[in-house]
Structure formats: C-alpha cells, structure tokens
Amino acid sequence: MRIRNTAAPQAAGYILQLERALYHLALADAGAVVAVEHLDDVVVQRDGRTVLQEQDKSTAAPSAKLLADRGKAIWRTLEIWLLQREPPGAVPCERYLFFVNRPVDTPIATLVKRRMRQTATSLDVLAALRAHGTSPKRSKTRTVSQAQALIDRVLQRSDEDLTALIDRIEIVEAGDPAADRVAMANGLGLSRRVNVDGILDGLFGWLTRLIREEWSASRPGLITRDAVLLQKDALQDRQARGRLLPRAASDIVVSEADRAGALSRTFVEHLGRIDAENDDIVDAVDHFLKFNVEKHRLVVDGEIADREWRDRGERLRTRWRTLMRRHSREMKPRPAIEIGQAILADATYEHQEPLDGQPCGEIYMTSGHYHRLADENEVWWDPTYLPEHTRED
Numbered sequence: 001m002r003i004r005n006t007a008a009p010q011a012a013g014y015i016l017q018l019e020r021a022l023y024h025l026a027l028a029d030a031g032a033v034v035a036v037e038h039l040d041d042v043v044v045q046r047d048g049r050t051v052l053q054e055q056d057k058s059t060a061a062p063s064a065k066l067l068a069d070r071g072k073a074i075w076r077t078l079e080i081w082l083l084q085r086e087p088p089g090a091v092p093c094e095r096y097l098f099f100v101n102r103p104v105d106t107p108i109a110t111l112v113k114r115r116m117r118q119t120a121t122s123l124d125v126l127a128a129l130r131a132h133g134t135s136p137k138r139s140k141t142r143t144v145s146q147a148q149a150l151i152d153r154v155l156q157r158s159d160e161d162l163t164a165l166i167d168r169i170e171i172v173e174a175g176d177p178a179a180d181r182v183a184m185a186n187g188l189g190l191s192r193r194v195n196v197d198g199i200l201d202g203l204f205g206w207l208t209r210l211i212r213e214e215w216s217a218s219r220p221g222l223i224t225r226d227a228v229l230l231q232k233d234a235l236q237d238r239q240a241r242g243r244l245l246p247r248a249a250s251d252i253v254v255s256e257a258d259r260a261g262a263l264s265r266t267f268v269e270h271l272g273r274i275d276a277e278n279d280d281i282v283d284a285v286d287h288f289l290k291f292n293v294e295k296h297r298l299v300v301d302g303e304i305a306d307r308e309w310r311d312r313g314e315r316l317r318t319r320w321r322t323l324m325r326r327h328s329r330e331m332k333p334r335p336a337i338e339i340g341q342a343i344l345a346d347a348t349y350e351h352q353e354p355l356d357g358q359p360c361g362e363i364y365m366t367s368g369h370y371h372r373l374a375d376e377n378e379v380w381w382d383p384t385y386l387p388e389h390t391r392e393d
Contacts, residue, residue: 016056017041020099022200022207024052025228026184036211038220039084051094053081054172058101066100067109067171069132070147074098074108078154081165094168101174108132112171122166129162130155188232194239202235203228246294246355246362254289262289267375273382274340284348284371291368308356313378316369320347320379328383340381347379 021036024044028034035043044052055077057066067074077098085092104110108128114120133151155162185196207228211221262268262285271281298304323343331339348367354360373379377387 012058012060013056016058016099016101018204018208018211020054020056021211021223022204022228023180023184024054025207025223025225026187028187028225030225032225034223034225036221036223037215038222040080049091052097053093053095054097054099056099065104065106066102067098067104067106069106069108069128070151072147072150075133075147075150075154078165079150082154082157082161085161085165092164092168096165096169097172098169099172099174103173104171109171112166112169115166116170122163123159125166126159126162188229190232191236194236198239199232199235203231206231245358246298246360246365249286249290249362249364252290252293252364254286254293258289259285265375266377267371270374270380270382270385271344273380273385274337274344276341276344276381280344284367287348287364287368288371288375289368290364291372294365295369304356312353312355312369313373316347316353316366316373317378319351319353320370320373323347324383336382336384339383343383344381347381 017036020042021034024042025032025034028044029046031046033045035045039050040053041056042052042054043050055073057073059066065071081093081096084090098109098112108125111120111125111128115122115125133155181196181200184200188199190196190199207223210223214221263281265288267284267288268281271284276284295309299306299309320343323346327339327342327346331342348363348370350363351366352359352361352363353366353369355365360366370379374381380387
C-alpha cells in the first residue's frame, strides 16, 4: 500500500524559506533585516524599507514544471506584488525574486532570464504574458475559469504598471550548494580556521528556533544581520575552544624509546637532585613527552599563538618563584631535598594552568610545561641549586 505524505512538500517549503533567509542574512549589508513569511516568503528590509521580496518555489516531482506559463505560481505572485505597489504613497520594492530549486525553461521564465542578461526587454516579457494569458478557446472546467480570472485581474493593469514591475523581477535558480556555502562563509566573514559546515549548520538551527519562537508569540519572523553576526561569533568562539582543548593524555602515545631517551635529559637531573620517587620520575617523563607532542600539534595547526606559550611559561615561572620563596621560608629547618619535593608537588601535582584564556584540565599540559622549563633550567626544585646560566624560553 502506497502512503502519500502530504506534509512533506509543505515542510520542504518551510525549510527552503529558512535556508534562503540564512543565505540573504549572510550576504546582506550592515543593518539589514530579513523576514520569513512576512509580506512574502522571504523579505530583506533596510532602514525600514523593503528592498527585496522573494517567492520560493520548489518541487521534488521529476515531471513538475515550476513557473508554468499559466500556472498559479507566476500569476498569483504577480497579482500580490502589483497590489502591494498600488496604494497611494507605497514605496516600491527594489527587487522581486522567484527562487526555484531546479532550472526552469518555460517560455515566460526563459524571457525573464533573457531580460536579466539584457538579450530581451521587459516589453518582450509583457507581450509573452499577454499572449499566454489569453483565455483558451476550450476552457470548460471550473479550475481553468478560476485560473483565467486570476490572469485577467493581472492583465487588466496598464502596460506601464506591468513593465515597471517586470523591470525588477529576477529568477534565481538553485546552484551548487558548495558554492553557495562558500559565498555565505565569505559574506559572514568566517575564519579560514573554522569548520564552515559546522558554523552554517549551527546558524540554521539557531535561525529555525528563533523563527519558531517568533511565530509562536504571534510576531513576524524578523532577524537582523547584527543578530546573525553575533551568533556567528559565538559559534566560532565555541568551536575555537573545542579546537584548542588539548587531547586527553590517553590519546597521546609515546614510545618506550622516547621514554628511555628522556631519562638522560636535564629535567630528570633536577628530579634526581631532590631524590624524587620513581613514580614522580615516570609521571614527569610521560608529561614532558606528551606536552611536547601536544604543543607541537597546536603550534603547527596555528591554534595557539607563540606569544601565549611565552606568556604561559612566564606565568608558570612566576608561580614557581612564589612556591620556592614560600616553601623555603616556611620549611627552613627542613632538608633541601624535602623542601624541593614539596615545591615539585605543589607545582606539578594538581595545578591546571589556563591556555589562551581557557581552562586546561589535562594535568600533563601543566606538569609537562613545568618539566619543559626545568629542562631549560628556567625552573628547578632543589632550593640550593644555582644554575650557571639560563636560556630563554
């Protein structure tokens, strides 16, 4: 048994309107407002004036003809646009668009597209409208008579009024979705570092929720260009925070050869000066290696500026100097080895130093950074140690 889903075409129509609204918001000028199902399917307003009205036509039926010469899609839309222009003092819209989800090649639509390319005139389109709008000789059904009544109402206007409207009509055929997304990304000023699809999908979801809320409150669905830019910035920031989050320690694999090689490094010598326990040395080696791997990834990907690594290193050194002074003073009677172990513990066991202004919850990113500094003699644990020289980070 075949089930006819009558809701699907209507749902597809609303989705198309929202997609087109987002497209116009992405490419609109500063201060623009885009409306859905207010005055038209999609409307762009600027400074209180309507500058663009759009009718969206779509079909999934292979044999269907969008913008048929005697179809309601053209004639009812023309009538609505004419009625909007006729009241005294009405300010005509600058552009009227038919957006179609597939190419159209009916005679009238073809002439409109030719007029857009300046290979036909508005008078040519008007002549086609009057020719195709002529009542068929054999029109017996009530449907045809209703359609003819609609056409007659449109064609009763003067040539001057009709050509004034035709001058502003455009047909926009759906193009390559990937190219449209590139245009939207450029219009929104998206960073080349972001996941463009993720940002655009997030904006579409936000727009859908916002329009639904506006309609539920019996308000017109009006969205400002400024609002979409603020939402874009929020989505970019959220995506950036996700990108610069260091990977979990368990996701970073270091080889036994690397571990063995690290045992001869300077930071391990500093641990030996305070008789660090074996577990401390094992953790320090792992943290040192994993920090170096992750720092390299973040630097190569361009996620964290070099300045932030220098600043973070200085913040850790400042904290280390405070720990060194405090423990040396408070534990003064104790052996230097014991003081150094306390400094190591306070510096590397639990502290989580932020990264580029964001929380950094992976311990290896702080502990490993400290051991990287110790490897360069920028910090140490033995309070009696005096380095011969200090290399810059």
